[in-house]
Amino acid sequence: MPLRNPCALLPRRLQVVASLTLAVLLFILLLGSHPTSTSSTDYIHRVPYGPAIQSSAHQLVENLPQIPHDLPHVNTPAWLNPFRGPAHTPPPEQANSSSGEARWYTDFKWRNPFSSDTTLDEERAVLPPLAERARVYTYFESTSKDDKTKKIELELLQVWRRAWWAQGFKPIVLGKPEAMNNPLYRAVQGLELEDAMEKEMMRWLAWGNMGTGILSNWLAVPMAAKDDTLLEFLRRGEFPSLTWYKGLESGMFVGSRGEIEKAVKEAIAFPAINTTKSMFEAVGKETFAVEADHGAIAFYSSATITAKYPLLATKLSSPSTAVQGLALLPQLINSHLHTTWQNTFSSGIAVLKPLPAHTTTLIQPALDIARNLSQCPSTPIPASCPPNKPRCKPCVSNNMLISVPPVLRNTSSLFTIATVPHPYTLTSLLHSRLDLGVKFVRRETDRDSWTVAATKELLGTGLSSFSRLPALKDFVAGSYGEARTLWLVAEEPVRGDSELDLDALDWHFGFQLPRSPVSDGKSVTPVPGPERRPPPPKEEFGEGPPLSEQELMTERSMFMQAQMILRDSATGSAKGKTRGGSKSFAQTREVVEAWNLADTEVWRFVRAWDARRQLERRGWEEEEEGFLGKGTFGRWIDKIT
Ligand SMILES: *[C@@H]1O[C@H](CO)[C@@H](O)[C@H](O)[C@H]1NC(C)=O
Ligand SMILES: *[C@@H]1O[C@H](CO)[C@@H](O)[C@H](O)[C@H]1NC(C)=O
Ligand SMILES: *[C@@H]1O[C@H](CO)[C@@H](O)[C@H](O)[C@H]1NC(C)=O
Ligand SMILES: *[C@@H]1O[C@H](CO)[C@@H](O)[C@H](O)[C@H]1NC(C)=O
Numbered sequence: 001m002p003l004r005n006p007c008a009l010l011p012r013r014l015q016v017v018a019s020l021t022l023a024v025l026l027f028i029l030l031l032g033s034h035p036t037s038t039s040s041t042d043y044i045h046r047v048p049y050g051p052a053i054q055s056s057a058h059q060l061v062e063n064l065p066q067i068p069h070d071l072p073h074v075n076t077p078a079w080l081n082p083f084r085g086p087a088h089t090p091p092p093e094q095a096n097s098s099s100g101e102a103r104w105y106t107d108f109k110w111r112n113p114f115s116s117d118t119t120l121d122e123e124r125a126v127l128p129p130l131a132e133r134a135r136v137y138t139y140f141e142s143t144s145k146d147d148k149t150k151k152i153e154l155e156l157l158q159v160w161r162r163a164w165w166a167q168g169f170k171p172i173v174l175g176k177p178e179a180m181n182n183p184l185y186r187a188v189q190g191l192e193l194e195d196a197m198e199k200e201m202m203r204w205l206a207w208g209n210m211g212t213g214i215l216s217n218w219l220a221v222p223m224a225a226k227d228d229t230l231l232e233f234l235r236r237g238e239f240p241s242l243t244w245y246k247g248l249e250s251g252m253f254v255g256s257r258g259e260i261e262k263a264v265k266e267a268i269a270f271p272a273i274n275t276t277k278s279m280f281e282a283v284g285k286e287t288f289a290v291e292a293d294h295g296a297i298a299f300y301s302s303a304t305i306t307a308k309y310p311l312l313a314t315k316l317s318s319p320s321t322a323v324q325g326l327a328l329l330p331q332l333i334n335s336h337l338h339t340t341w342q343n344t345f346s347s348g349i350a351v352l353k354p355l356p357a358h359t360t361t362l363i364q365p366a367l368d369i370a371r372n373l374s375q376c377p378s379t380p381i382p383a384s385c386p387p388n389k390p391r392c393k394p395c396v397s398n399n400m401l402i403s404v405p406p407v408l409r410n411t412s413s414l415f416t417i418a419t420v421p422h423p424y425t426l427t428s429l430l431h432s433r434l435d436l437g438v439k440f441v442r443r444e445t446d447r448d449s450w451t452v453a454a455t456k457e458l459l460g461t462g463l464s465s466f467s468r469l470p471a472l473k474d475f476v477a478g479s480y481g482e483a484r485t486l487w488l489v490a491e492e493p494v495r496g497d498s499e500l501d502l503d504a505l506d507w508h509f510g511f512q513l514p515r516s517p518v519s520d521g522k523s524v525t526p527v528p529g530p531e532r533r534p535p536p537p538k539e540e541f542g543e544g545p546p547l548s549e550q551e552l553m554t555e556r557s558m559f560m561q562a563q564m565i566l567r568d569s570a571t572g573s574a575k576g577k578t579r580g581g582s583k584s585f586a587q588t589r590e591v592v593e594a595w596n597l598a599d600t601e602v603w604r605f606v607r608a609w610d611a612r613r614q615l616e617r618r619g620w621e622e623e624e625e626g627f628l629g630k631g632t633f634g635r636w637i638d639k640i641t
Pocket of ligand 1: 192272274275
């Protein structure tokens, strides 16, 4: 290696000396003035800088002489971080990393307090890498000629897809084309098989054609908490051996491509294959590993239905009522999925409402969702339990508790619906005014009030708002939080008047939420009371005093105006700030954002998190469409509609 000119080294050395000095100075400063903040918690360890430095950063901002009127981009607290690397180019745009106004960048550094440290861009939030979804396949081929039956089958497939998707899988419906694509198909064609075995072979050929994954019957759905051990194992998508789940009949297998192929070849070579009825008879015992734990999977096989749901079985067994019986099945499965969810969250649903005196309007959509979630599902067999949980607690009278706490609570059996307002919206509501000048914001408003209020119990009162961010982000997007929370952006919540957005909620939860307060009257057995909608919780107003009708109306109108201004300010800045009004809106927005760095960060993070989730599902639907020409599910819809 050639020796460099020693003079070139000098500045570098100086740099090192300077940053070391700065670090030491900061340390002395902080250890002296912030004894409490050294008691760091779990989350802080994951952050490259400690709480002490965070609070000092906060102090520095607080003591800034004045936020200049034309506001250069002080939003980036990066300059406060003495350990920052020398990078000055923003990371490249990743594929599919924006939706509407939300933009994001996927990186392992997502827990860092500020995204802009990584993206060098205030609008781009850093999100955790998207988990690869394990594939779960089902083989579906309708034998029915009648349209009504086909429609019900389609509904059942939809129930199957939604339930697996919500549990973090990628459900794929296979059909004959996939089976025929398998090179072993010709060999199977040459065999004279019994009907049942022929179907079983087609199923295995289709699975073998796709490779490693889970093969599920389309009447087998996951029904358990997200962190169930079997589901966690399945989600990893690595299957060392071909496994049969004893007790699920042939409802579910897992295996790798090589193992599946081996089993199919073995069956083909079996001399008496023309008299066998299942794979088990056609292959050696040692081909399958047998697993007894299957509690997370509910399989509605004929044997199960006969044993557990006689009402349904009776209908199904008579040709004249078979279609009627089948029509009850989607609703029954949906109600069991909903019941399982309700049982998982035995402490009820918490609708987060920090700063309760002024945020009643903000949480309305969240309350609406909570009430529907706590409602008893309509079911053809009231008080029935899922096949895999014979001792469930059926929903009889909307007995799920809805609370409206002012703080986030980390209780594993509590489901939290949180609504994050933009700081502009929140400041307007808190101070009942829309024009927020620099002076007013700096002198009259608290910083990051939402973040501080929401995490008061979780993180105590000693921390700065910056150092609360890692824990808060973890609560949104960490695997523990993700399974127990739903986060909404106050300005664009799931809108109740659009079919599409309600759909998105169904895919999030894995079942269709009740959407009508009373029974639809279609169920055969008259269902008593339970379908009435639960009333809003008594503590609707959290800890604040109940608002009068007049106050509520004022709050609502203030909220709507703030929403509009916020929307305008975004378009204003995008269009080069040509319009006078937009320009001042954009400036106001920047002032409020610069003053509330943590609240703004949370808002952007949640907005991007939600947008990416929607995008992922839409992308998958399109992918399914394009599957081998056209996915079975798509082919199937075409045939029916
Ligand atoms: C099964 O196949 C064997 C030979 O491949 C044949 O001898 C036997 O008769 C077949 N049995 C049935 C029931 O078709
Ligand atoms: C909540 O509690 C669980 C387990 O008790 C823990 O793993 C998790 O990190 C906690 N999350 C937060 C944000 O406190
Ligand atoms: C909740 O149910 C009501 C009717 O009871 C319905 O109008 C509303 O759209 C539902 N909302 C959600 C989010 O499901
Ligand atoms: C981006 O989305 C499009 C369509 O939604 C899809 O075809 C493409 O594969 C996606 N790209 C990546 C890298 O995910």
